[in-house]
Amino acid sequence: MLTNMSPNKKFQQPNSNQVKYVFYKKSDLFVLLKKIKLWPSRTGLLHGIKSININGNYADILLHCGHRLSVKNSKNSRAARWLRNKWMVEACQQCAVPDWKLDKYANTNFK
Numbered sequence: 001m002l003t004n005m006s007p008n009k010k011f012q013q014p015n016s017n018q019v020k021y022v023f024y025k026k027s028d029l030f031v032l033l034k035k036i037k038l039w040p041s042r043t044g045l046l047h048g049i050k051s052i053n054i055n056g057n058y059a060d061i062l063l064h065c066g067h068r069l070s071v072k073n074s075k076n077s078r079a080a081r082w083l084r085n086k087w088m089v090e091a092c093q094q095c096a097v098p099d100w101k102l103d104k105y106a107n108t109n110f111k
């Protein structure tokens with residue numbers, strides 16, 4: 001968004017065709033999930049989020065592989081930590097997360 005850009009802000013783009021996200025550690029988990037559309041399961045699989053329905057402090061998440069889960073919003077949740085630290089082992093085969101999405105996530109900076 002051009003309107004949000006200030007002259008003091010450094011806009012780093014090492015590679016023009018490399019799109020990446022920047023998130024702040026204090027970002028709301030749901031905002032993060034909505035943008036990134038990826039869910040880290042406890043088993044180390046990275047799932048694709050098909051839809052997310054926010055209901056107050058909870059969100060109903062439907063994954064591409066058909067799993068449905070209910071998540072409580074918390075900045076210090078396991079999911080938030082896993083996403084920030086990129087602890088996922090591999091992408092879920094059934095979710096068929098496209099490579100560009102994984103690349104984009106891999107290039108995400110958490111500040």
Ligand SMILES: [Zn+2]
Binds near residue numbers: 047063065066095
């Ligand atoms: Zn999946």
